[in-house]
Amino acid sequence: MPILSEIYVYPVKSLAGIRVAHWPVDHKGLLYDRKWMLIDSDRQFLSQRRLPKMALIKTCIADQQLILSAPNQADLALPLQALDGDDIEVVVWHDRCIAKTCGDNADAWLSDFLQTDCRLVYQTDDDIRKVDPNYALDSDQTSFSDGFPFLIVSENSLNALNQAMPLAIDMIRFRPNLVVADCDSYAEDTWRRLTINDIGFRLPKPCSRCSVPTIDPLTAETGKEPLTTLNRLRKWQNKVYFGQNALHDKPGSLSVGQTVLIDEIGEPQPPLSPP
Incomplete structure (x- = not known):
């Protein structure tokens, strides 16, 4: 059974994040x-x-x-x-x-x-920034994220990517909010709906990756990986993908170790076979 293994909060867009054991969820995503x-x-x-x-x-x-x-x-x-x-x-x-x-x-x-x-x-609590209506409900909101309140990645997706590269990188390079353990690599590509601690999540769109994962968070130096390997293994329509954007149905709280219930699956997005 998949479990929630890591939670990351990024108070300031594009600055270093905080790894937490439990955290409140409000109507815009993880609090702050x-x-x-x-x-x-x-x-x-x-x-x-x-x-x-x-x-x-x-x-x-x-x-x-x-x-x-x-x-x-x-x-x-x-x-x-x-x-x-x-x-x-x-x-x-x-x-x-x-x-x-x-x-x-x-x-x-x-x-x-x-x-x-x-x-x-x-962003004040009263300011409303809606999510792209092509992928969201009218009630869905986010703060200053690139577009969605959550990014979900599985541990084994990173393990598979690291095995395919000449170096190993840490999950923080991909700046996820929620990391899931005890599932197959790239299982999240097929997830459409899941529930964690009674909070429902919808996963409408895979996450296309920019250059940020090539930046070493300890030194701020930029390299070629993981984009070189992602271009080889995870490219579709001239973009590379890793992780899934997600929306949530209501506020609540999340804690590491909670069960991740997979409520609905579909065809892989992007339509790639696991490497």
Whole structure:
């Protein structure tokens, strides 16, 4: 029986995530997941695709604060529930959202470490960012994720990929939210509906991968893997795929070790045979 083996929360889009044993789920996904985001002078979101050094900024949630840490920098602490900040329109891919600024100190701290002008913003609880209606219900929401509130990957998918590569990489390269153990490699390609702790999940779309998995999260150096191997094994319609995007039906909580009930399966997405 598949089980939930790892949970990851990414408070700030494209910064390092937090591995947790249990975590609340609200209507937008894991609580605080991608609630904050860096933007450039054009108010476009920033990510490791453009600034690999973002991988070196660690995040922590403690004492009702978001704490950012980076090499040779004093920690930056921000309130989880900020009551001020200016409204600002920001762009996440094709979506325009209203966010709030986090203040000059946060902007200076991040700009100094990344050596580029940037600002930190957060999504208020009242702001609604809907998921692509081609794959979601009208009620589905997300925060500043690329498009979906959850990314699900199985442990054995990574094991199979590592066996096919000249090096072994860690799951964190793929930035999943939920990792599932005790199932076949790429079993998640066939999952359409599943339940964990009475929360229903829909898996409408496989996750196409960009260059971020090639960035070593410990050094921010970029290599060729795993994209070279994914291009050989997991390519479809000129994109490579690893993991499944997911939507959830209601709030609740998740804990490592919980059973993953596979409620519905279908043809593999993408339509690839397991290597």
